[in-house]
Amino acid sequence: MFGLNRTYQGNNRHLTIMLLITFLLLVSGCTQNANTPETPSDDPPSPSAESETQTAVPTAKIDPLKPAPPPDLTHLITILNPSNFDTLYLNPISLSTSQQDVPGALWQSTFKIEGLKDESIQDAINNDLNSLYEAMEKADLPPYRGIYQRIPPGTPHTMFTLNASAPFNFENLLSVAIYSDKTYTFNDPTGERSEYIGRLETRNYDLRTGDKIPLPALFANPETAMHRINDEVAKMLSSQNSDEEPGFENGLYWVPRLTTPFKGLEANQKYYLQTNGIVLVFDHQTPDFDTGFYPAQITLPFNLFEGEIAIRQRFADGSETNPYLNTGARDQQFVQSDTFFSQQLIAGEETFENTDFRAFLHYRYPKDLPPAIQALVVTTLEESRLFVKSLKADENLAPGEEPYCEIALDITEVGPFYTLRHSVYTYKLTDGVRPATGLSAFTIREDQPLDLMRNPAYFASYDADGHRISLESCFDANVDYKALIAAVYNKQALLYGYPSVDKSQLENVIFSIGHTGFECFFPDLGDYGYMGMEYKDLGSENLTIFNE
Amino acid sequence: MPEEITKKETTNSNRTGKESKPLRRVVTILVMFLVILMFGAGCGRETENGGTQADNGGDSGGQTQSGEEKDSGGQTYSDDAPSFTPETYPRVDGSTVTIPLSEALAARLMDMTPEEARPYILHNKTHQAYVNLIEKKADLIFVTSPSEEELALAASSGVELEVIRVVSEAFVFLVNADNPIAGLTPADLQNIYTGKITNWSEVGGKDLDIIPYQRPVNSGSQTGFLEMVMTGLTPDGTELKPMDPPMEQIVAEMGQLINAVASFENGEGALGYSYFYFVMDMWGDENIKLLEVDGIAPTPESITAGTYPFTTAYYAVVRRDEPENSPARQVVSWLLSDGGQTLAEETGYVRVK
Numbered sequence: 001m002f003g004l005n006r007t008y009q010g011n012n013r014h015l016t017i018m019l020l021i022t023f024l025l026l027v028s029g030c031t032q033n034a035n036t037p038e039t040p041s042d043d044p045p046s047p048s049a050e051s052e053t054q055t056a057v058p059t060a061k062i063d064p065l066k067p068a069p070p071p072d073l074t075h076l077i078t079i080l081n082p083s084n085f086d087t088l089y090l091n092p093i094s095l096s097t098s099q100q101d102v103p104g105a106l107w108q109s110t111f112k113i114e115g116l117k118d119e120s121i122q123d124a125i126n127n128d129l130n131s132l133y134e135a136m137e138k139a140d141l142p143p144y145r146g147i148y149q150r151i152p153p154g155t156p157h158t159m160f161t162l163n164a165s166a167p168f169n170f171e172n173l174l175s176v177a178i179y180s181d182k183t184y185t186f187n188d189p190t191g192e193r194s195e196y197i198g199r200l201e202t203r204n205y206d207l208r209t210g211d212k213i214p215l216p217a218l219f220a221n222p223e224t225a226m227h228r229i230n231d232e233v234a235k236m237l238s239s240q241n242s243d244e245e246p247g248f249e250n251g252l253y254w255v256p257r258l259t260t261p262f263k264g265l266e267a268n269q270k271y272y273l274q275t276n277g278i279v280l281v282f283d284h285q286t287p288d289f290d291t292g293f294y295p296a297q298i299t300l301p302f303n304l305f306e307g308e309i310a311i312r313q314r315f316a317d318g319s320e321t322n323p324y325l326n327t328g329a330r331d332q333q334f335v336q337s338d339t340f341f342s343q344q345l346i347a348g349e350e351t352f353e354n355t356d357f358r359a360f361l362h363y364r365y366p367k368d369l370p371p372a373i374q375a376l377v378v379t380t381l382e383e384s385r386l387f388v389k390s391l392k393a394d395e396n397l398a399p400g401e402e403p404y405c406e407i408a409l410d411i412t413e414v415g416p417f418y419t420l421r422h423s424v425y426t427y428k429l430t431d432g433v434r435p436a437t438g439l440s441a442f443t444i445r446e447d448q449p450l451d452l453m454r455n456p457a458y459f460a461s462y463d464a465d466g467h468r469i470s471l472e473s474c475f476d477a478n479v480d481y482k483a484l485i486a487a488v489y490n491k492q493a494l495l496y497g498y499p500s501v502d503k504s505q506l507e508n509v510i511f512s513i514g515h516t517g518f519e520c521f522f523p524d525l526g527d528y529g530y531m532g533m534e535y536k537d538l539g540s541e542n543l544t545i546f547n548e
Numbered sequence: 549m550p551e552e553i554t555k556k557e558t559t560n561s562n563r564t565g566k567e568s569k570p571l572r573r574v575v576t577i578l579v580m581f582l583v584i585l586m587f588g589a590g591c592g593r594e595t596e597n598g599g600t601q602a603d604n605g606g607d608s609g610g611q612t613q614s615g616e617e618k619d620s621g622g623q624t625y626s627d628d629a630p631s632f633t634p635e636t637y638p639r640v641d642g643s644t645v646t647i648p649l650s651e652a653l654a655a656r657l658m659d660m661t662p663e664e665a666r667p668y669i670l671h672n673k674t675h676q677a678y679v680n681l682i683e684k685k686a687d688l689i690f691v692t693s694p695s696e697e698e699l700a701l702a703a704s705s706g707v708e709l710e711v712i713r714v715v716s717e718a719f720v721f722l723v724n725a726d727n728p729i730a731g732l733t734p735a736d737l738q739n740i741y742t743g744k745i746t747n748w749s750e751v752g753g754k755d756l757d758i759i760p761y762q763r764p765v766n767s768g769s770q771t772g773f774l775e776m777v778m779t780g781l782t783p784d785g786t787e788l789k790p791m792d793p794p795m796e797q798i799v800a801e802m803g804q805l806i807n808a809v810a811s812f813e814n815g816e817g818a819l820g821y822s823y824f825y826f827v828m829d830m831w832g833d834e835n836i837k838l839l840e841v842d843g844i845a846p847t848p849e850s851i852t853a854g855t856y857p858f859t860t861a862y863y864a865v866v867r868r869d870e871p872e873n874s875p876a877r878q879v880v881s882w883l884l885s886d887g888g889q890t891l892a893e894e895t896g897y898v899r900v901k
Contacts, residue, residue, distance in 0.1 A: 144667065148668050244768055245674060259644055262831045263831055
């Protein structure tokens with residue numbers, strides 16, 4: 001072709017133009033075909049469309065459903081002394097939610113962000129989210145393995161739901177998780193059939209710049225981050241027997257199954273953040289895992305990477321300019337420790353013999369508790385056992401009624417604190433069925449001391465030395481904490497339809513420190529005594545619990 | 549039309565560059581020809597992937613491209629790849645572990661990339677694959693050998709299964725890379741898992757307690773362990789039975805904690821087992837060591853040759869009455885050819901021959 005042009009240059013401009021047009025037609029024709037046989041240009045039409053980098057023709061619009069390219073980590077410095085973080089600073093932005101509902105066809109809940117000082121960054125993030133919402137609605141079947149054996153290619157969806165949420169909105173980082181479900185209805189030899197497909201797309205933005213944050217950038221040393229992550233994922237997969245087909249004893253169906261040896265995840269791995277850790281998403285973009293027609297997720301708790309994560313240092317350094325319109329004090333909450341992570345737990349269940357009723361004692365608490373808290377656990381468990389042994393069933397049980405007792409002890413790490421929750425349920429089972437309201441079958445219950453055993457749900461928080469924390473000590477000395485609590489109570493009471501209270505009614509509070517707020521029970525308020533109080537409502541600046 | 553264009557091209561090929569107008573026509577025609585060719589070739593595959601009329605195989609059901617055949621183990625297998633479209637490819641099913649094999653095979657025989665072929669290949673796991681084959685919802689499955697239950701189901705359905713070994717596999721034992729033990733005998737392993745040997749020093753290692761991990765009941769690995777390793781009788785004539793495994797609590801759905809067989813943790817005294825496929829090139833394999841058994845290390849060569857003691861396989865299974873040259877048999881035949889075995893090897897499996 002070039003030879004011809006050289007030979008006949010100058011006498012054939014039309015030919016050149018024609019060649020050019022032909023070339024463009026040729027390439028664009030193929031690209032269009034490869035992209036979208038039946039749908040608009042954003043759709044991934046062929047099974048490979050999402051996993052291949054298209055280089056034939058630069059397109060003005062990047063397909064938002066494509067995997068992120070391998071990140072360039074070279075500009076990220078290594079943070080030498082990352083500090084552990086117990087707390088998280090909430091970003092003062094608002095999420096403006098909108099919903100669409102077309103019964104039987106569409107339900108969609110999306111949001112855009114508001115509150116960034118730099119409108120161009122805010123617009124860029126909102127535009128990116130919008131294009132993702134749109135692409136998820138228009139997208140053809142995601143190329144899950146085997147999907148064409150269940151749903152004929154090209155089948156349009158009949159029902160679409162989409163829900164966008166922000167599971168992490170702290171430290172100048174915003175994680176967005178967008179989950180969609182599509183229903184496909186079609187006819188096959190067995191008649192009309194419906195199949196359901198789930199899809200999860202994520203975004204992680206640096207709110208200072210609008211940049212998307214790759215997974216390794218969360219770590220102090222981005223170069224070694226994937227190695228560490230892969231070490232932990234490998235352990236987790238091993239602990240869940242991911243190389244076995246589900247169906248065996250205790251096989252967990254929601255765990256992603258390996259189709260090949262686990263060889264490690266790439267730096268562009270899809271993920272989002274939660275307040276307890278990093279959530280990795282597995283789907284058609286990670287074919288080493290078989291997840292069926294839905295994404296699967298694995299959560300890596302932050303505390304697996306103590307001293308290795310540098311979110312605050314990298315993204316929320318104090319020397320940075322405030323990127324928000326709101327320049328007030330930032331609200332805080334605690335990183336959520338994950339007591340559901342079995343490798344970090346001690347857990348057990350005891351049944352009781354020599355009782356004339358059924359009784360169970362469940363417990364779980366983190367490994368490596370400080371000695372004082374460990375002693376508290378031992379004492380509480382022993383008290384629980386003695387309590388069960390002291391129980392005597394009512395003599396006036398009707399036929400079919402059965403006394404039943406269940407005690408649960410749970411210890412959670414909340415920042416520098418340890419929160420104990422002790423629940424005692426005593427029931428009168430009727431024909432083996434637990435009643436809707438807990439009528440106790442035991443008379444001795446009311447004779448128990450006010451604390452542990454008398455309260456169906458007792459909770460308290462302690463410091464590492466085992467000292468019980470008082471509510472008063474959680475507030476700055478200059479704050480009238482009772483008045484503040486009464487104000488927050490009354491604000492919520494309006495919503496719940498509770499009577500409003502005076503601060504004099506808030507004596508003898510039972511309370512605990514949670515990740516996002518206090519859990520309170522005011523005995524003098526009877527049925528209206530239980531109330532959660534979020535730190536952002538109380539004002540983090542009024543609290544001492546976040547002080548270093 | 550392409551033929552006609554070619555003729556014109558040939559006719560005009562002797563013209564000189566000075567005759568610009570006819571030449572322009574020639575180039576125009578040539579370009580059009582190229583366009584047609586490229587649309588036909590380059591774009592046609594996408595059309596085919598989209599499930600419309602395929603252009604390479606039609607309804608013929610997959611034809612062998614040449615007639616060369618070679619003999620292997622008493623059967624005759626073709627070394628040339630048959631060609632299929634998504635419409636003509638046999639209905640396959642299988643276990644999770646054979647998914648990459650099945651996808652690579654389908655991609656090769658449908659002239660697709662693995663990414664393109666993946667949505668067409670659905671494996672419903674081992675037992676369901678057998679059920680689907682027996683109920684004629686699948687024509688070819690890639691699985692482990694049939695269980696008693698599956699054989700009984702086939703018999704009760706009047707279906708005879710033809711089980712063909714297509715790739716080799718082995719049951720391997722792993723220890724911490726720092727464990728100085730090079731290998732064990734089958735008797736050592738039986739003694740360890742029945743609790744008669746409890747310290748590595750009893751088999752020539754360090755004075756260190758052995759932590760003999762097992763796998764969950766009814767899992768593929770545990771079944772393999774019982775069938776391949778814990779066979780035979782004890783000296784007093786009773787069946788060999790492994791001792792109770794170490795247990796741990798795992799988190800089930802809804803956060804419930806349940807008791808489960810503890811999974812392998814690569815501590816200094818640990819002893820675990822797995823299938824060779826899942827430990828070769830796995831993340832962190834530098835921290836583990838595979839044990840020799842009877843002095844034979846598990847390697848692709850020893851597994852293919854069958855000299856490693858605990859050797860098994862993955863199988864292609866078809867119904868015995870599958871016609872001689874059916875798509876399913878053509879696929880199996882090619883998989884057993886040198887080209888097919890090389891593909892399997894490249895996909896991470898061990899050759900059967």
